[in-house]
Amino acid sequence: MHKNIVVAVDGPAGSGKSSVSKEVAKRAGLQYIDSGALYRAITLYVLTNCGEDFTQDDVSRLLNDIRLKQFFNDDGSCTTYCNGVDVSEKIRNETVATHIGKISDIVVVREYVNSLMRNWAKDHSIIVDGRDIGTVVFPDADIKIYLDATVEERALRRAKEYAQKGKNIDVNELKVQIARRDQQDINRPYGALRIAQDAIYIDTSAMTQQEVIDYMYSLVCDRIHSNYRT
Numbered sequence: 696m697h698k699n700i701v702v703a704v705d706g707p708a709g710s711g712k713s714s715v716s717k718e719v720a721k722r723a724g725l726q727y728i729d730s731g732a733l734y735r736a737i738t739l740y741v742l743t744n745c746g747e748d749f750t751q752d753d754v755s756r757l758l759n760d761i762r763l764k765q766f767f768n769d770d771g772s773c774t775t776y777c778n779g780v781d782v783s784e785k786i787r788n789e790t791v792a793t794h795i796g797k798i799s800d801i802v803v804v805r806e807y808v809n810s811l812m813r814n815w816a817k818d819h820s821i822i823v824d825g826r827d828i829g830t831v832v833f834p835d836a837d838i839k840i841y842l843d844a845t846v847e848e849r850a851l852r853r854a855k856e857y858a859q860k861g862k863n864i865d866v867n868e869l870k871v872q873i874a875r876r877d878q879q880d881i882n883r884p885y886g887a888l889r890i891a892q893d894a895i896y897i898d899t900s901a902m903t904q905q906e907v908i909d910y911m912y913s914l915v916c917d918r919i920h921s922n923y924r925t
């Protein structure tokens with residue numbers, strides 16, 4: 696018997712956390728948890744039930760009615776359910792993005808999401824990506840990784856993603872948005888983006904996605920093997 700492991704992956708928007716974490720999960724046989732999707736699902740639920748003029752009390756009340764589930768599928772995708780409804784696509788819309796900051800700043804919301812993830816971790820080996828996973832949610836994680844890349848590189852990656860969907864977005868505009876988002880993530884009162892002291896810092900700016908996956912996979916394998924030895 697070996698104990699379940701927790702891999703915490705933090706980093707700024709556009710650093711590639713979710714794409715590489717899913718691939719590492721698939722290869723290493725871990726469950727992947729997308730913490731951002733949980734905050735997004737709560738935001739969608741609040742907007743659906745209260746519209747855009749919600750209060751903190753509305754959010755606290757609605758938390759009692761929300762049942763969130765997340766599944767990591769064999770094809771490497773991640774599906775998020777809210778009260779039995781698959782919201783994986785809907786949570787990526789602009790209205791959710793506009794309001795998520797206000798909702799993910801509420802302490803009871805953060806506690807709710809954190810305890811959900813800690814419960815899931817009891818039954819599985821997991822890799823979780825977010826902003827405060829290694830610092831707040833799983834301070835004793837077996838492996839902590841902080842993925843980073845320059846603002847320029849992250850803007851270029853986003854522009855490529857948009858281009859693949861047929862959208863032509865100005866890279867300079869993306870740079871401004873990413874830099875603004877970084878400041879919000881770093882300066883928020885709860886769940887702020889920080890590098891855990893014991894995190895492995897990976898600057899992915901000059902790395903291919905495959906190189907990042909291979910490196911993270913090797914870290915996970917080393918850890919799993921050392922668990923078998925002890």
Ligand code: DC
Binds near residue numbers: 730735795825828
């Ligand atoms: O990773 P993402 O872009 O899907 O995250 C959506 C939002 O959720 C982002 O604005 C920050 C917030 N978030 C958070 O506060 N804490 C996390 N652990 C993950 C995401």
